[in-house]
Amino acid sequence: MSHLFWLDLQNLKRIQHLFPKPRGVARSDDRKVLSGISHVIRNGLRWRDAPAEYGPHKTLYNRFVRWSRLGVFARIFRELAQPGPDGKTIMIDSTHLKAHRTAASLSKGGLKPRAIGRTKGGLNSKLNTVCDGRGRPLTFFLSAGQMSDAKGALALLGSLPPAKILLGDKGYDADWFREALAERGIAACIPAHRGRRDPASHDPCMYRKRHRVENLFARLKDWRRIATRYDRCGELFLSAICIAATVIFWL
Template identity: 40%
Template structure:
């Protein structure tokens, strides 16, 4: 087994979730192709540099794109993250540098998720994670997007009795009021200029480091740590695939 290949446990999780192909020509070995996709994801190498042991690189590219369009990667992430711990959830963002090869797309196909920030041309990854720092929901925005406003459509899983942890960028009256109406609590570090800060539990807030640890794990995948993809749908698919691997490794470690 090569260094970045799926373990037997990981394959046992993924295999039942893959699309069936009962008719026509048999599909090229799924495990081999997925190993090629994960090799590229982990190393950040161009698709054409995928080693021969994974078969033609075009097969890996085509499978990645076809299953992205078919929603396979979304369904895999939904399936492996079903058992998330919901009592405490955390949200944050991280800016990812856009490589010059990703930034030179034609104007007609240019991504809407690239923007200017202090780091130059960047994309922001926004994850909502559970109490173990495992991703429940992911989205992309331009690098200069405001964290609090970007989170407005990501909080559907925060329900009655849950607690949301976030840093000061998310501190707003609207967030507190929205989640209070659901019976959920918000533990957000208050903005320094707040005249009447909301209740803030500093000890509970320390648990927010789990979302930072998620980013550390995510950026081990070099195709995520730097954005090489011109298309935002391809890049978020890579982020989701890396997240699926993080979930499976966590589950394998506790079984």
């Protein structure tokens, strides 16, 4: 039992108001099911290999899929992921997440994108994120692996929280992005590309804090179903990321 993950009761109370109301027959215990879902995602298990202490594995999988499509896990993450009083600094970055052959084996129909692409490293997805000055994620955008950092920044631009400084690497050195930040009253601390005719300056001491967003990705990838994507549907994989981020950083 000591190796199993169990959601703390106090943390469960913080998010219970976001759960869908049961219809008809009472559903399985929320704490047991959510703990089982987190255990599977953290350890990279197949759903059928979930420990018996969490109940039937079909219950875990069905709850994960149903609540993912209802947006429950995304709402929990959005409510908890709020910058604190030190939120004057935010950071932006992206990382690649390898797609297992089970995620990329069959084409996914429908209007919702799968967010799986091909790069030199093979089939993968790219996770674009904005975090606060302490390295805690605030928002995510999942895209195909070959999408550039600039396009990921464009997708996240509308959801940037109020801040004074944004830290980013050279992949975000674009005039339109700097101008968009300036319109929002955010100063860009982004190194210029080599060879720029009129490179913008940045604060190298402030830029050293950018390691915190790299630490964020490292901690997320400690959860094995995040480091390797097994879900064909992009919305299910993004829900798994929201669960991991919520448990690691916000509960």
